[in-house]
Amino acid sequence: DQPLLLIAGPCVLQNEAISDQIAEVLVQLNQRPDVNVVFKASFDKANRTSVGADRGPGLDEGLAMLDKIGRSSGLPTTTDVHLPQQASTVAEVCDLLQIPAFLARQTDLITASAETGKPLNVKKGQFMAPEDMQYVVQKARAAGEGGVLLCERGTFFGYGRLVNDMQALPIMRSLGVPVVFDATHSVQRPGSGQGSTGGNRQMVEPLARAAVAIGIDAVFFETHPRPETSPSDGANMVPLAQFAALVDRLLQIRHTIQSIGQLNGVSHAS
């Protein structure tokens, strides 16, 4: 049985102490035979609601930090790419390139990222049907052999709300790619008029359980020793102290799913 791919980390790179603290928990989790962990952090939050919001250390410093984390922890790393010209530099350090949901339709970004030969984790745009991610997969495959994962992170559902259409998981899986469930950003509440995006951490586990029960390949969480101090997405993050237990619960569901037939009924979309 395939191990669960677990993409996790702080939202944005802050400082070495926090990253090391998180990496330590992830390294331990990675020793389980049923999990493969990838460390994720952003070097730049390029689409913050407000112009004054904290954006992170930037490309050069951020990649240096990711490189160090990867070497010291032994974990593969991933980060999000915002411009075509960033792709090759990021690919020198990271093992997986993440494409932000708002940019899922930007052809040059997909192409430049795929041309690095690294696999892509493309988030489904909040404005896209899961079926339409097939064209994104085609764009990536036309440019590189590194492979593609598709990620569900919520779909627009009226102003200020996202919804996870769980039917999107089997639909995207039927495109022949592994599917990631982003349990952190799915519970965002895009801030209508407040100047920042809110969230609801209590919904992280119910949604992650649901996604794992359907039979996804990977799950993405942001975690932090003190979420309330994170510069971004603090309201959605899993406190680090609770993270390993949460993952363990999800893995128990996954083992049950694997024993009863993971793909039963989920491999074909209408």
Added chain:
Amino acid sequence: DQPLLLIAGPCVLQNEAISDQIAEVLVQLNQRPDVNVVFKASFDKANRTSVGADRGPGLDEGLAMLDKIGRSSGLPTTTDVHLPQQASTVAEVCDLLQIPAFLARQTDLITASAETGKPLNVKKGQFMAPEDMQYVVQKARAAGEGGVLLCERGTFFGYGRLVNDMQALPIMRSLGVPVVFDATHSVQRPGSGQGSTGGNRQMVEPLARAAVAIGIDAVFFETHPRPETSPSDGANMVPLAQFAALVDRLLQIRHTIQSIGQLNGVSHAS
């Protein structure tokens, strides 16, 4: 651990042979200690898309059929009530009264149904927020002591589509009532311009797995020996021959959930 409440049956009452065939499978399932089965069928499809569509046997004949099925199978029964004046008659035969989603806001229907003293299974309107079902619960509790269940059956998501907001399950559960997941009507495709409502049976199991993994109390399926011959909802129904195996898979997920803590993180909504 609480057994799963399984509400199941053909969509609409057709004839004794079909009902008996379905009841036989349900009686067998009911012998499991982890399941309590309720037989469900409609006497009238009161809101068909088209005026010429088949509606069922009507109140008197339908209740006679349900009464006979209940007596011969020993299963409790339920059906949907469309008008206030039907409630007391239905309550003479059925053990649970179902309120259709379109009618979830009709005060007199809720009141008359609750006044029978029987429990109500109220479907969340496709046009309602889960939080707003609290007022429906209050209406029912003001009129009777029989208890209320709330049922998720899909929310409007653009013309011709429904989406299950899985966050609705813990939100409605936090109102202090058991929550039902309707795995059959959730996969409807309300027919834009075709004169009838379509569906996608392949999504029934993924969604039901997701709902069970979140920790619901009850699940509702329509099943039929030959779904393609059903006068209504055939495209969404589970073929009877596959039904027991499907329920068994869901129960395995439920047992895992129960062992890891069914309510962990799902009991409070924002």
Added chain:
Amino acid sequence: DQPLLLIAGPCVLQNEAISDQIAEVLVQLNQRPDVNVVFKASFDKANRTSVGADRGPGLDEGLAMLDKIGRSSGLPTTTDVHLPQQASTVAEVCDLLQIPAFLARQTDLITASAETGKPLNVKKGQFMAPEDMQYVVQKARAAGEGGVLLCERGTFFGYGRLVNDMQALPIMRSLGVPVVFDATHSVQRPGSGQGSTGGNRQMVEPLARAAVAIGIDAVFFETHPRPETSPSDGANMVPLAQFAALVDRLLQIRHTIQSIGQLNGVSHAS
């Protein structure tokens, strides 16, 4: 050029003084050659959010009030029908029967109302595509010759919000029926968790202007001498003192539309 049909009144019947005050303004407006006014008020608010909310005088008293208003003002009247058995009684007094949006799919209600021979004003369900209103028209035409109008009053757009898809106006018009724009209920904010439905009166005129510019046949407003004292929908109502001027502005737009070709490009839907 066809006069604009103007359906207006207080939301719910309160007392004679208020109704008379409103009727007086409407009678005056009705003297314009470019307007035909119908007085509208509800005898029962049958789907209030909360069980304790005020519902109105009920069928008998309400119809007596409507009858009196109709006779004294000379205006035709309309009210909403909630149950099939109310239709014939309502039709004895009212000239137009209104079907609530939540009930737009209830076949027996449409049939009983159409059988009275009176025209129906059916509100599009918040959960329905405009194209699908064709089946409602068919249900009405199968039962009576009185004619049908279709009314746009907002479509579900995430929890707590409605949106007016203005494309629905030409689409419903292409079904061969006059189209009404309900400028009052379109600006409702269904109350997520507050126990009542809010609204935004300032959007009434912009939306009404837009609808008139597209080329509708009728417009529906609730108006009240002191909206803040109305038992229902006060937040959406047009203050009576501003009502005639608002209608005059809309009629100026309508005259322009009529001079440039009312139906140009709007009569066919895809």
Added chain:
Amino acid sequence: DQPLLLIAGPCVLQNEAISDQIAEVLVQLNQRPDVNVVFKASFDKANRTSVGADRGPGLDEGLAMLDKIGRSSGLPTTTDVHLPQQASTVAEVCDLLQIPAFLARQTDLITASAETGKPLNVKKGQFMAPEDMQYVVQKARAAGEGGVLLCERGTFFGYGRLVNDMQALPIMRSLGVPVVFDATHSVQRPGSGQGSTGGNRQMVEPLARAAVAIGIDAVFFETHPRPETSPSDGANMVPLAQFAALVDRLLQIRHTIQSIGQLNGVSHAS
């Protein structure tokens, strides 16, 4: 009274003959005192659904074409910018910089574009509330003095559909900026599974009439002598032969609006 700003042109730059043909009609329209015309065409369609779709002449050739059109016609020009590093080059040629809807939240693109000192026309993201465009306006104003316009081009409304929330027009206007209505892209039907985006030209005029009646400042159309031969958005475009008459009808509505008070009731949002 303020003239209507009319942004128009072919979708994407094709060849000189077509651009000249369109410019000729626009130059003539621009002689009206009640209209100011800006010529719009894209040098790159950077987010086509499919990787094989035609993208346009690219930055250098495209700007050369726009420069030539601007000089020969005397019309100001605009085009869309996709990457921060394109902004200053585009600003050397164009008078107005357009920010694509998918990119409305990309801070660096807004900043770089605003830093050119040219005004920006930012399309509201299909995934954004109109209120939240205030933060986009702040980003632009923090970087440059050229001014900002906000553009409504449709909001996600279920897979494969957009809706124009006409309430967004007064809401965005209340942010203190001119508002553009994009009558062409609003009628797109994002292609669910077909590999390209469809549209419905017949809805262009109804929606444009509605927007003008509400009291917007600018309207954006794509027009083409033979829309069916356009490499992109052909299904939504106004045939060039019908364009001047359409604009004339809209201007008649606008004159009426101006005479009755353009801003009456539309300047404040809830």
